[in-house]
Amino acid sequence: MKTKIPHRIYLTEDQIPKQWYNLRADMKEQAAPLINPATGRPAALEDLYPVFCEDLAKQEMDDETRYFDIPEEVLDIYKIYRPSPLCRAYNLEKALDTPAKIYYKFEGNNTSGSHKLNSAVAQAYYAGKEGLKGVTTETGAGQWGTALSEACSYFGLDLEVYMVKVSFQQKPFRKDIMKTFGAKVFASPSERTEAGRRILAEDPDNSGSLGCAISEAVERAVTSDGYKYVLGSVLNQVVLHQSVIGLESKTAMELCDEYPDIVIGCAGGGSNLGGLIAPFMQDKLTGKSDPRFIAVEPASCPSLTRGVYRYDFCDTGKITPMAKMYTLGCTFKPSANHAGGLRYHGMSPILSKLYHDGYMEAVAYEQTKVFEAAVQFAKLETILPAPESAHAIRAAIDEALKCRQTGEAKTILFGLTGTGYFDMTAYAAYNEGNMNDYIPSDEELKPAIEALPKIPGIQE
């Protein structure tokens, strides 16, 4: 019993990573460069400065520096809520009667309730360092907005949050927690921006999308003195910051003499998945090991499994740079009935490239199956997962069940990105049997994909 791995493995404060790991430094081929829509040519570093903080823009463009020092001021906050626990799901294993060993990295142990704080703190720090008055951002389910309002409050920055309208309505308390930290929160599309007004003129009942909220936040940032824009996923810089998840996971597993055969994460914009897999993918890219990586997405917003690998705008209003990524088209709007987050039309260019090159798999689930997994997990492991995280739980359970069939004692690691305290409307719908398993038809996906931008000489 002495050597039994504990239920929760906590690293010490000293073991919090001192550097972020930049996965791009080890990729055989780089993701395609961002394209400046004004020129139709690859964006230069300076092209990003009007929108992004300079230090963050540099991180965004840097595919050579393998490790970035985490600033002391950021580490000081990481120390308040990190290291996050790596948990062994003994109860889940037992209930599934599987020989598989299931681990999860739990990132919900902070007020924001999710992993988003890891990048929020970094971005707010750099914004403060640049002397900005404040930042603007979008939020979907509200995890990013909550995390950023915490971080901005800490560094004394103003914050404007554009929150996808359907989430704003489904999760009224999310805006209250952001306001508690001093943020201003607006339902998007709003009347505060050109982009919002244009969308509302066409469709007054528009329930919003992440792409639309991004347009509004970027527009506000570039038209307001002393403000820049920050984003909670998709970008390379965010995947970089989130590498703390994977680095801590790897250290903790090494302490237990373990290494994952399968690493699983939910994928909306890709920040959690990219961060979790980073050091394990490094091993795979450098030939040290060969784990499987599985991205899990909702069947109602299936960018990897049913999207195309093309250049697209990051926002609906088409004012951001264009990124080559798996996308459903920036005008795609996920069903308002979809409760489980992960509603972004595109996917991190880094993850898109790795997926395209065969380093990673992807799977999509309907939400009833996702909530079944969420409730099973909650009852066994005493954590109520965020619906987003529950996508990863679903896939982990299914892989563990395959092991029961084959008798293989595989080691599974998944990312438990956050808690579901603000998602009770969705849980109530599930409890009452009112979950909607809408899957868009090929016909429904077609218009947004056909409307992808044309870039002379690059994408016809």
Add this chain to the structure above:
Amino acid sequence: MKTKIPHRIYLTEDQIPKQWYNLRADMKEQAAPLINPATGRPAALEDLYPVFCEDLAKQEMDDETRYFDIPEEVLDIYKIYRPSPLCRAYNLEKALDTPAKIYYKFEGNNTSGSHKLNSAVAQAYYAGKEGLKGVTTETGAGQWGTALSEACSYFGLDLEVYMVKVSFQQKPFRKDIMKTFGAKVFASPSERTEAGRRILAEDPDNSGSLGCAISEAVERAVTSDGYKYVLGSVLNQVVLHQSVIGLESKTAMELCDEYPDIVIGCAGGGSNLGGLIAPFMQDKLTGKSDPRFIAVEPASCPSLTRGVYRYDFCDTGKITPMAKMYTLGCTFKPSANHAGGLRYHGMSPILSKLYHDGYMEAVAYEQTKVFEAAVQFAKLETILPAPESAHAIRAAIDEALKCRQTGEAKTILFGLTGTGYFDMTAYAAYNEGNMNDYIPSDEELKPAIEALPKIPGIQE
């Protein structure tokens, strides 16, 4: 820097206490015995069996056994969410510019969001061991109900929760999380019991009280086959189970070579405070040390600071045994405007006795001051506290500010019992300046105190 105490001190799984500590074994004088209202004489062990599980009734009545072994099945669940972190509030210290060292034991790191799970798991285990079909309980703010629904789901027990109506309405998502774990939840007073119907007949708009919800839950338990009643605070058994909080705190502080000069906890029924102070109070009772203990209660429900030390019923319907405790009278109903939990009319008989004998202090705060402390803490320490916990934060801040005046570097330990994710209605009211600081007048307190029960030969 090597020897600096980390922001969060995590014990290892091996350091989770294997035994609960029974504070009564070290008390110079015992609290007065429970009185059976049917006989007007001290209750015998057997008198409790119709209501309480037998093992729990034994724990309730035992003031001699110093340590109780924690059953393996209970430890197995503790291992999923314990040890809870002991945190050093460096940021708060810095913001207050105080020489005081501030520590808090954070019990919100589990789905129930509070310390209540520590006793819920124990009580559900014993109920299952006794072969019961299920249990009934009451819940006020909802933390206990949530914790118990988790515990019952784990041990396969049915659960009926009577939730104080005003909380049921203010916190709609609390019932959804309990339902997710399979509990049945009813707003109290309800039409399901004699006690509830009687109260509704007199006052159809009655917004409920813990005392009333207890009456309903007890009535349902004694009139349903295979059911018994469990309670989340006040009782000796609950203080016993909650001793894990104090035991872990003491071990963690010893590792840091620290010992508290002041221990502070919020006090509703007293379970968290009793558990937190237990091993330190042992030191005080046995002459090993002399820390101060401060119970913090809301000014709108001030049982210790403005109540009387008399025998009273634990419930409004007057069907439970009578306990000698600080009480506002079992017919006292706290203002519906009070958002911060801690709405019980009485107080743990153990804590009441210690307070009466001068081992503990008490202080009461109005809720605006409590929420000010909550928001200040949230911004600095990245945890959004439950309003209940914020009472302790308020007192800890005030003690730290006194240290700034005197220059004393006192060591303060307070209990951060839980998170405020389900209390956003109250935070929104605070954010919007709509917090109500109602304090009952002496005249308003008088009727319930004058209506205290008379017990021939014991209390006239």
